[in-house]
Each structure stands twice: as C-alpha cells, then as structure tokens.
Amino acid sequence: MNTEKFRSFMARGAIWGFIVLELVFFSIAGEFLSLSDKAFMDWDNMLLLFKQSAPIGIIALGMTIIMINGNIDLSVGATFALCAIVMLDSMTWPIFAGLGDWVIPVAWLLALMTGMFLGLINGLIVWKTGVDAFIVTLGSMLGFRGLVFMYNGENPTSHLNWTLVDMIEVDLLGVEVPTIIFVICAVLIWLLMTRTVHGRNAYAVGDNREAAVNAGIRVGPHMVWNFVLIGFLAALSSVVFYSASGSVNPNDGTLYELWVITAVVLGGTKLTGGSGSVISTFGGVIAIQLLRKGLGHIGADTAMVNLVIGLILIAVLFLDQQLNRKGKEALKV
Amino acid sequence: MTAPALRLQDIVKTFPGVRALDGVSFEVLPGEVHALLGENGAGKSTLMKVLGGIYQPDEGQIFIEEGPARMASPLDAKSKGVVFIHQELSLADELSVAENIYLGELPKRSFGRVDWATLYRKSAAILDRLNCGFTPQTRVGSLSIANKQMVEIARALTVEAKAVIFDEPTASLTDAEKVVLFDIINGLRDQGVGIVYISHRMDEIFTISDRISVLRDGAYRGSLITADTNEDEVTRLMIGRSLDLSHNLDPVEVGEVVLEAQGLSCGSLFQDVSFRVHSGEVVGFYGLVGAGRTEIAETLFGLRTASAGSIRILGEEVRINSPMDAITHGISLVPEDRKEQGLVLGMSCRDNMTLPQVGALTRGPFVDGSKEMAIFDTYHDKLEIKTPSWKQQAGNLSGGNQQKIVIGKWLSMQPKLLIVDEPTRGIDVGSKSEIHNLIRDLASQGYAVIVISSEMPEVLRVSDRVIAMFHGRIMREFTAQEVTEDSLVQAISGISPEKVA
Numbered sequence: 001m002n003t004e005k006f007r008s009f010m011a012r013g014a015i016w017g018f019i020v021l022e023l024v025f026f027s028i029a030g031e032f033l034s035l036s037d038k039a040f041m042d043w044d045n046m047l048l049l050f051k052q053s054a055p056i057g058i059i060a061l062g063m064t065i066i067m068i069n070g071n072i073d074l075s076v077g078a079t080f081a082l083c084a085i086v087m088l089d090s091m092t093w094p095i096f097a098g099l100g101d102w103v104i105p106v107a108w109l110l111a112l113m114t115g116m117f118l119g120l121i122n123g124l125i126v127w128k129t130g131v132d133a134f135i136v137t138l139g140s141m142l143g144f145r146g147l148v149f150m151y152n153g154e155n156p157t158s159h160l161n162w163t164l165v166d167m168i169e170v171d172l173l174g175v176e177v178p179t180i181i182f183v184i185c186a187v188l189i190w191l192l193m194t195r196t197v198h199g200r201n202a203y204a205v206g207d208n209r210e211a212a213v214n215a216g217i218r219v220g221p222h223m224v225w226n227f228v229l230i231g232f233l234a235a236l237s238s239v240v241f242y243s244a245s246g247s248v249n250p251n252d253g254t255l256y257e258l259w260v261i262t263a264v265v266l267g268g269t270k271l272t273g274g275s276g277s278v279i280s281t282f283g284g285v286i287a288i289q290l291l292r293k294g295l296g297h298i299g300a301d302t303a304m305v306n307l308v309i310g311l312i313l314i315a316v317l318f319l320d321q322q323l324n325r326k327g328k329e330a331l332k333v
Numbered sequence: 334m335t336a337p338a339l340r341l342q343d344i345v346k347t348f349p350g351v352r353a354l355d356g357v358s359f360e361v362l363p364g365e366v367h368a369l370l371g372e373n374g375a376g377k378s379t380l381m382k383v384l385g386g387i388y389q390p391d392e393g394q395i396f397i398e399e400g401p402a403r404m405a406s407p408l409d410a411k412s413k414g415v416v417f418i419h420q421e422l423s424l425a426d427e428l429s430v431a432e433n434i435y436l437g438e439l440p441k442r443s444f445g446r447v448d449w450a451t452l453y454r455k456s457a458a459i460l461d462r463l464n465c466g467f468t469p470q471t472r473v474g475s476l477s478i479a480n481k482q483m484v485e486i487a488r489a490l491t492v493e494a495k496a497v498i499f500d501e502p503t504a505s506l507t508d509a510e511k512v513v514l515f516d517i518i519n520g521l522r523d524q525g526v527g528i529v530y531i532s533h534r535m536d537e538i539f540t541i542s543d544r545i546s547v548l549r550d551g552a553y554r555g556s557l558i559t560a561d562t563n564e565d566e567v568t569r570l571m572i573g574r575s576l577d578l579s580h581n582l583d584p585v586e587v588g589e590v591v592l593e594a595q596g597l598s599c600g601s602l603f604q605d606v607s608f609r610v611h612s613g614e615v616v617g618f619y620g621l622v623g624a625g626r627t628e629i630a631e632t633l634f635g636l637r638t639a640s641a642g643s644i645r646i647l648g649e650e651v652r653i654n655s656p657m658d659a660i661t662h663g664i665s666l667v668p669e670d671r672k673e674q675g676l677v678l679g680m681s682c683r684d685n686m687t688l689p690q691v692g693a694l695t696r697g698p699f700v701d702g703s704k705e706m707a708i709f710d711t712y713h714d715k716l717e718i719k720t721p722s723w724k725q726q727a728g729n730l731s732g733g734n735q736q737k738i739v740i741g742k743w744l745s746m747q748p749k750l751l752i753v754d755e756p757t758r759g760i761d762v763g764s765k766s767e768i769h770n771l772i773r774d775l776a777s778q779g780y781a782v783i784v785i786s787s788e789m790p791e792v793l794r795v796s797d798r799v800i801a802m803f804h805g806r807i808m809r810e811f812t813a814q815e816v817t818e819d820s821l822v823q824a825i826s827g828i829s830p831e832k833v834a
Binding site for chain 1: 695699
C-alpha cells in the first residue's frame with residue numbers, strides 16, 4: 001500500500017481500529033482484573049453500551065455538522081437540561097390536565113420546539129452579529145443554564161409518568177428505544193451530509209466560506225439551520241433520556257458539550273471546519289463509551305476514566321497530525 | 334574572475350516517483366542579479382529548498398565562495414550568508430520594525446532584558462542601508478505591503494549576506510512599489526551581494542537581471558545574458574516551444590449590449606463609472622492596485638452594494654444585492670484569488686464545479702451524482718482540464734487547472750456576462766497562454782467578458798477594448814487598435830486628464 005492510500009485509510013478507519021483495540025484489550029484485561037465473572041463483550045453489555053451512548057451520541061451528530069461548518073456550539077448541555085425541564089414540567093401544567101396520556105406527545109413537542117428555538121437564537125446571533133460561534137454559544141451556555149436555575153432554584157424538577165417510562169423502555173429484540181433513535185438519527189444525518197445539497201454546502205462553507213459566498217450560497221441562513229438542527233437534537237436527546245428517568249437536576253448536562261466535542265474530534269472532524277464524517281463521529285461516541293465501560297469493567301474509578309480519555313484524545317490528535325503532515329517540509333511551529 | 338558568491342554543482346534530488354532535480358548546476362557572482370526562471374513544477378522551489386537547508390540533496394555539492402558547504406537547516410543557511418526573501422510575508426504586525434528585524438535574536442542584557450538601545454541602533458543602520466523612510470520604532474502593522482517587504486529584506490540583512498534569494502517578491506506590489514524594490518535590489522548588488530531573483534514576470538526579469546537561467550522538468554536548460562536576449566528566446570527555453578505573445582488587433586464583430594453600467598458608484602471606492610459590454614467582446618479593466626477595478630466587479634456580482642447608479646442586463650434594469658441575484662441575472666465572477674475566494678480546496682473537482690447549481694441537480698431529496706458527472710465531463714473535455722479523476726481534491730491541482738475548474742464552474746451556469754479578475758495570477762507561462770486563448774474563445778462563442786488584470790501584456794493580449802482606471806474613476810477607454818503601452822500607462826497614472834465617455 002502506498003503512503004497516500006495508507007494515510008487516507010488511517011484517517012477514515014482509525015476510529016474503528018481504535019474500537020477493535022479497546023474491545024480486545026478490555027476482554028483480555030477483564031479476564032484478569034474484573035471482579036465480575038461476565039465477559040466484557042457480552043451481548044447485553046454491548047446493547048447497554050449503545051443505549052448509554054445515545055444521549056451524547058445524538059447531540060454529537062448535530063455537533064458534527066456544526067463543526068464541519070467551522071462553528072462550535074457550547075450551549076448544548078444547557079439546552080439539554082432546559083428541554084428536560086420543559087418536558088417534565090409541562091406534563092403537570094393545569095391546561096393540559098384534560099389530555100390524559102395525550103399530554104406525552106404535547107410535552108415532547110414542547111421540549112423539541114424549545115430546543116429548536118434555543119438553536120435559532122444561537123444561529124441568528126452568529127449570523128446577524130458575525131461574532132464567533134465560540135463566543136456566542138459560550139454566552140448562551142451561561143444564559144441557558146441561568147434559565148435552568150431560575151426555573152426551580154437548586155431543586156430537581158421531577159415528574160414520573162409510568163406510561164412514558166413504559167414507552168421508552170419498549171425494546172425491539174432487546175434493542176431499546178434510545179438506541180433505535182440514535183441509530184435512526186445517525187443514518188438520517190449521514191444521508192443529509194453525504195447525499196443532499198445542504199450537506200454539500202455545509203462542507204463548502206466550512207472549507208472556504210468566501211468561495212461559498214461567491215458560489216451564491218446563503219451562508220448565514222445555512223448556518224442558522226444547522227444551529228436549529230443541533231438544538232433539535234439536543235432536545236431529542238433530552239426527551240429520550242428524561243422520559244425514562246423522570247427527574248432533572250439543574251446541573252444535569254453540565255460538561256456534555258465537552259464530551260460531545262471530544263467524541264466528534266475523536267472521530268476525526270476538524271475544529272477548523274471543512275472535513276469530517278457522521279459515521280466517524282458515531283465511532284467516536286462508541287469509542288468513548290467503550291472506554292468508560294471498559295475501564296469500569298477492570299475496576300478503574302471515574303476520575304481515572306477522565307484522565308485516560310483526556311490522554312487518549314491528545315494522543316489521537318497527535319497521531320493524526322503526524323499522519324497528515326505532508327512530508328518533512330511542513331513548517332516546524 | 335571573481336569566485337561565485339554561491340555555486341551549486343550537479344544537484345540531484347529525487348522523491349518517490351519523481352526526479353525533481355536532475356543534475357542542476359547554478360551559480361551567482363557577487364554583485365550580480367541572476368534570474369531563475371521555470372514553469373511551476375520545473376524544480377525551482379525544490380532547488381531553493383535544497384539551498385535553504387530544508388531538503389538535503391541526494392547528490393551534488395553546494396559551495397559558498399568556493400568553500401564546500403552543507404546546509405543543515407534554514408537557520409544554518411542563514412548563518413552561512415544565504416538568505417531568502419519569500420513571497421509571503423511572515424511578520425508580526427503588532428511588534429515594531431526593529432523587533433521584527435531581530436525577531437528570535439533580540440540583543441539582550443542581564444536577566445533576559447531586551448537591550449533596546451542596541452536593537453534600535455542596529456536596526457536603524459540596516460534601514461539606512463536600504464534607504465527606508467520609516468523608523469525602527471514604527472509598528473509593522475501600520476506599514477504598506479511594500480514597506481513590510483522592506484522589513485523582510487532588512488531582516489535578511491542582519492547577517493552578512495553573501496547571497497540573497499528573492500522568491501517572487503513582487504507578487505503583491507504595485508508598479509510604484511516595484512520600482513522601490515528594484516532600487517533596493519540594485520543597491521544590494523552594488524554592495525557586492527549575489528542576488529538570485531525568481532519570478533514569472535518577464536518584464537521584471539528584463540528590468541532587473543544581469544543573467545537568466547532556465548529550469549525545465551528539473552533540469553538546467555541554459556543561461557542567457559539578459560542584455561543579449563529577448564522574451565521569445567527565454568520563453569522558448571522555458572516551455573520548450575514558442576509562444577504567441579502578439580496582441581489581438583483585429584476588430585471583432587460584437588453583438589447586443591449585455592451589460593450597461595450607468596453612473597455606478599460605491600462610496601469612496603469608485604465613482605460615476607459608466608461602461609457597456611457587448612456579447613462577443615472582451616473588455617479589459619486596467620489600473621493600479623486600489624484603482625477600483627476589483628471593487629466594480631464585486632459590485633456587479635452583488636458582494637458590495639452600489640451607492641448610486643444603475644445596472645442594466647440586456648437592456649433591463651436590475652437590482653443586484655447578493656451573489657445569488659447576480660447569478661440569477663447571468664453574471665458570473667471568477668475571483669481574484671482562486672484559492673481564497675474561488676475554490677473549496679478540500680472538495681473534489683466535480684463538486685467544486687457544480688457548487689453554485691447543485692441545488693438544481695437533485696433527484697428527490699438527494700443530489701444526483703450522474704447529473705453532476707454530466708456537467709463535469711462536459712467542461713472537463715471542453716476546457717481540457719488535466720486531473721487524474723473527478724475525485725481529485727481541487728487543492729491538489731496546478732494553478733492553471735484550478736483556474737479552469739473555476740471558469741468551468743461558471744460556464745456551466747450558462748452566464749451572459751463572465752467577469753474574470755486576474756485570470757492568470759500565480760499561473761505559469763505555458764498555462765497562461767492557454768487561459769488567454771480560452772478567454773478569447775469564450776468571447777468568440779458570444780459571451781460578454783470582462784477581464785481585470787494588473788499585467789499590461791495580459792490586458793493588451795486579450796481585450797477588444799481597454800478601460801483605464803485611476804483612483805476610482807474611468808480615465809480613458811481604448812480600442813484594441815488604438816491602445817499603446819505608453820498611453821495606457823499615462824491613463825492609469827492619472828496623467829491624461831481627458832475623459833472619454
């Protein structure tokens with residue numbers, strides 16, 4: 001295999017190679033270190049893994065588009081929490097009292113619309129002011145989180161609807177609703193990015209914004225749509241997660257934005273925009289969840305898990321840089 | 334005979350699959366300007382990288398004043414007296430001129446404090462030598478591009494330079510600024526420094542150099558004494574065949590008026606500009622940088638909003654507020670900087686070509702690849718674009734082929750008016766004439782074409798009419814038959830006061 005092909009293979013396939021490595025490592029290490037006698041690559045364990053990666057994963061799909069666009073959205077964690085409050089609390093509102101269980105779709109819709117609205121706000125500010133998305137969403141992250149705390153102070157907002165819990169825990173051959181939604185979203189967004197005009201434009205805008213403008217692409221509205229989409233996905237993630245748990249703490253979703261970005265970057269999407277892939281993000285999400293579960297399996301605690309993920313993230317990006325450096329003539333900066 | 338300041342002997346450098354340099358020998362004497370020419374890919378940059386210590390030669394030897402030298406790194410090359418002035422400026426805008434000149438080697442006092450007195454004294458000495466009109470304390474960000482380049486040159490002179498290599502130094506300079514640069518180069522030559530001057534621009538090479546050496550396909554093709562040769566001979570050496578550089582002088586039959594601008598203004602950028610472009614003709618806009626040529630193009634394409642005046646397309650008044658409006662009305666713009674403004678470098682050739690109209694190439698919700706392929710194939714063949722496949726990323730193509738992708742992109746939109754801003758900037762000589770012929774072809778096929786260029790030979794070669802601009806105003810309009818270089822130069826310098834409507 002020549003070097004060019006090898007590089008492109010590594011760029012696309014690296015995340016899957018990493019996943020295989022993790023599986024092998026934890027299976028073997030688990031034999032010696034694990035306290036439980038269940039194998040790591042147990043079918044149920046893997047299904048659980050998919051389900052657990054759904055909340056981060058669904059948002060990461062949207063973040064991939066935002067980052068391919070050359071933007072970033074730091075407010076997703078706060079959006080996630082706020083949408084959960086809207087969904088859980090709206091089910092107790094007196095005006096919906098007569099709806100019975102039909103309050104569920106209404107609450108879902110309200111939550112999803114909240115997410116889209118918050119995304120719309122982000123998008124419009126980025127478009128109309130021209131301020132960098134990093135700054136705009138840093139501001140909205142604080143702002144949205146402020147709204148979360150204003151709603152119920154430090155107290156959790158809870159409402160457990162058993163019909164809802166039953167609905168979300170339905171499974172199809174063992175595969176539960178969150179997993180199904182995650183996979184469907186991944187496929188749809190993959191189609192969006194690889195097969196549609198919107199996806200094409202997303203890459204063009206991220207790679208060379210000026211050229212995109214010159215080609216007649218309306219860059220502002222395009223970016224607004226993407227922010228609405230990530231808002232929707234953050235809300236969807238929230239809906240899926242809190243339908244089962246029924247209670248949201250005002251601090252929930254904190255640092256989600258960073259986990260999401262970690263997964264996207266691990267999947268090979270560039271912070272500078274213009275390149276990236278939804279499938280690789282899917283891989284990135286799975287890889288992180290595998291790492292968390294695997295380290296837990298061999299007896300590491302949460303602090304250790306974070307340390308290891310941090311180190312791996314840096315190592316992966318370093319490796320990527322080495323592989324993508326075009327020979328030795330690259331600038332030594 | 335004096336020993337050469339710098340001599341390269343039988344340099345060979347191979348990369349996997351390519352023999353980039355095939356036994357190249359080259360020398361520059363002290364007090365000589367030696368021009369190095371070659372098309373893109375001829376091996377100039379590789380040779381310079383060998384010289385600068387970025388690559389090590391596989392075979393061959395470098396001599397400095399006849400002493401064998403090995404360049405281990407760019408820093409090593411500099412310490413041996415071989416310094417480079419690059420096309421791109423690498424200055425820190427927020428620092429002073431003196432700090433930039435001694436960046437990385439600031440004179441120090443105890444505890445790592447900067448020795449400002451020494452710094453300013455030494456910098457001032459260098460600036461004096463270059464006859465610069467600014468002080469070492471000036472903030473670099475406040476200087477013009479030409480002056481920034483001067484700082485770049487000053488930086489090279491902190492060591493005792495034996496050979497200075499200028500790599501396309503005039504790429505971003507105006508004609509007036511070039512004169513200043515040439516003065517400096519002549520000054521260095523008179524001080525006994527050997528100068529290597531790399532450029533695509535034939536007129537500059539004949540102005541500045543004493544000797545011309547030509548590289549083609551990684552091999553040395555001969556040296557000429559500048560005074561004894563002419564452009565044709567050099568060109569033949571460069572591309573291995575002769576090139577038609579004659580003007581297009583025959584009047585062409587033009588069609589209807591495609592574009593009519595009446596009293597068009599845009600703030601302080603240009604005022605009261607009126608002109609017409611017919612189908613079947615090429616109208617050239619010529620003027621100095623800042624004369625408002627590109628800004629007119631940007632206004633016609635909806636990237637700027639006109640503050641006054643009207644635009645008519647085929648006799649109908651139109652409002653153009655965005656590139657989308659312009660595209661709808663059949664106006665296309667091939668922008669000045671194809672890498673920054675024209676192409677999405679990470680995208681495939683095909684996708685770049687279909688970018689403006691991909692919204693119309695769908696089947697159901699999805700983009701229809703076969704419709705895209707049809708467009709790509711048509712213009713790939715028509716424009717003779719050389720690319721291994723449609724999947725090739727646009728960034729990997731040569732300048733000429735990149736430009737063809739951009740032109741193909743707009744032709745596929747069936748425009749009425751094609752505006753080409755700096756059609757051959759950064760494109761090598763062979764491809765240049767190809768692009769020129771292409772522009773002539775397009776006119777003869779009935780397109781209305783506007784060409785904006787800073788290169789006079791180019792404007793003269795492709796235009797049926799030339800509009801000369803000065804300070805945001807149209808100074809004169811010439812037909813191809815009446816235009817001469819002298820009258821054009823006068824018009825763009827604002828010397829000719831008469832304004833022809």
